[in-house]
Amino acid sequence: MKVGMISFAHLHATSYASALLEMPWVEFVGIYDEDNDRAKEWASKLGVKHFEKLDDLLKTDIEAVIICSTNADHCHYTVKAAEAGKHVLVEKPIATTIEDANKMIETCKKNNVKLQIAFPVRYMPAVIEAKNIVQSGKLGRILAIKGTNHGSMPGGWFTEKDKAGGGAVMDHTVHVVDIIRWMFGFEFKEVYAEYDRLIHDIETDDCGLLTMELTNNVFATLDTSWNRPTAYPTWGDVTMTIVGTNGVLELDAYGQKFDIYNNDVKKAQWEHWGGNSDYFLVKDFLEACKNDTPVKVTGEDGLRALEVALAAYESGKKKMPVKIEDIR
Structure with a gap:
C-alpha cells in the first residue's frame, strides 16, 4: 500500500x-x-x-x-x-x-x-484495559470522572492562535474528551471552563480547568495545562480517575516506564515501554483503507471533541456554562 x-x-x-x-x-x-x-x-x-x-x-x-x-x-x-x-x-x-x-x-x-482523526491515546494498553473494565460493569454506575492531560509548552505555532486555534485548552481537551466518549458512550452536554496565561510568555492560554456535564447525570473535570517544566522527565501525562458506585479506577496511560538518569541531558527521563500507540494508530488506519472497513476514530468523533474545546473557550469568555448545542 x-x-x-x-x-x-x-x-x-x-x-x-x-x-x-x-x-x-x-x-x-x-x-x-x-x-x-x-x-x-x-x-x-x-x-x-x-x-x-x-x-x-x-x-x-x-x-x-x-x-x-x-x-x-x-x-x-x-x-x-x-x-x-x-x-x-x-x-x-x-x-x-x-x-x-x-x-x-x-x-x-x-x-x-475514509477520514480518521489521530487520537493515539485510544491505542494505549492501559486505556484499552480501563475501557474493558468499565464495559464489564465492575465499577457499577459511573458517577464522576477526573482527567488530566498536562504537558510541556510545545512552542512554535502551537502558541499562535491563528494557526493552532487556541493554546493548552485546544491542544489537550480533545484527547480526554475522546477517551470518555469512546470508553463510556457518554455525550457532553455542557461545559464550564476557566483558562489563562499564567506560566509562559506566549500569545495563547497555557492552563485551563474544565467542568463538564455529560449524559446520564455524570460530570467530569479536566486539567489541560502546559505546566511541565523543561526539567520534567517527560512531556506530560494522560490520567483519569473514574468513580463508580462499586469502585474507583485509576488510569495512567503512560505509567509503564523506566526511570533513566542521563548525565548528557542533565536530568532524569522516563522511557515508556507500554506500547507504541502512534504505530498502532497508523496501522489501524491503513488496514481499514486496505480492507475497506470503517475507521475506528471517525471525523464525527473529531468534531464532537472539538465542540467541547470550543465550548470551553466560549465559557471562559462569558464566565458561565455553555451548552454544546449552542456551539453547533
Missing part, C-alpha cells in the same frame, strides 16, 4: 513516519511540506521522495495521506486530498472551527474516502 505525508509541522509527524517505515506491506512514497526546506530535510533523513508541490504528490498512485500540518491548515489539506481520491489520517484536533470540521467530513463522504 502506497502512502504519502503532508506537512511535518506537527511534532507527531516523525513518529507516524517511523511507523510507516516499520510496516513491510506499506510503501512510504514521499513528503510534501509547505516549508520546502523542512520537507527536504525529513525526506533525506527518511530516505523517501520530496515533493515541492502538493499536487505532484496527490497525482501519484498513493492511496492515503497522513496530514501533520498546523491545526488551521487541516481543512485545506484534507479537502485537497479527498478530492484527489486519497484516504486521510489527520492530526488532532480535526480543525479549529466547526465549519472547517464539517467541510472535511462532508468532502470525504462525497468523494468516498
Whole structure:
C-alpha cells in the first residue's frame, strides 16, 4: 500500500513516519511540506521522495495521506486530498472551527474516502484495559470522572492562535474528551471552563480547568495545562480517575516506564515501554483503507471533541456554562 505525508509541522509527524517505515506491506512514497526546506530535510533523513508541490504528490498512485500540518491548515489539506481520491489520517484536533470540521467530513463522504482523526491515546494498553473494565460493569454506575492531560509548552505555532486555534485548552481537551466518549458512550452536554496565561510568555492560554456535564447525570473535570517544566522527565501525562458506585479506577496511560538518569541531558527521563500507540494508530488506519472497513476514530468523533474545546473557550469568555448545542 502506497502512502504519502503532508506537512511535518506537527511534532507527531516523525513518529507516524517511523511507523510507516516499520510496516513491510506499506510503501512510504514521499513528503510534501509547505516549508520546502523542512520537507527536504525529513525526506533525506527518511530516505523517501520530496515533493515541492502538493499536487505532484496527490497525482501519484498513493492511496492515503497522513496530514501533520498546523491545526488551521487541516481543512485545506484534507479537502485537497479527498478530492484527489486519497484516504486521510489527520492530526488532532480535526480543525479549529466547526465549519472547517464539517467541510472535511462532508468532502470525504462525497468523494468516498475514509477520514480518521489521530487520537493515539485510544491505542494505549492501559486505556484499552480501563475501557474493558468499565464495559464489564465492575465499577457499577459511573458517577464522576477526573482527567488530566498536562504537558510541556510545545512552542512554535502551537502558541499562535491563528494557526493552532487556541493554546493548552485546544491542544489537550480533545484527547480526554475522546477517551470518555469512546470508553463510556457518554455525550457532553455542557461545559464550564476557566483558562489563562499564567506560566509562559506566549500569545495563547497555557492552563485551563474544565467542568463538564455529560449524559446520564455524570460530570467530569479536566486539567489541560502546559505546566511541565523543561526539567520534567517527560512531556506530560494522560490520567483519569473514574468513580463508580462499586469502585474507583485509576488510569495512567503512560505509567509503564523506566526511570533513566542521563548525565548528557542533565536530568532524569522516563522511557515508556507500554506500547507504541502512534504505530498502532497508523496501522489501524491503513488496514481499514486496505480492507475497506470503517475507521475506528471517525471525523464525527473529531468534531464532537472539538465542540467541547470550543465550548470551553466560549465559557471562559462569558464566565458561565455553555451548552454544546449552542456551539453547533
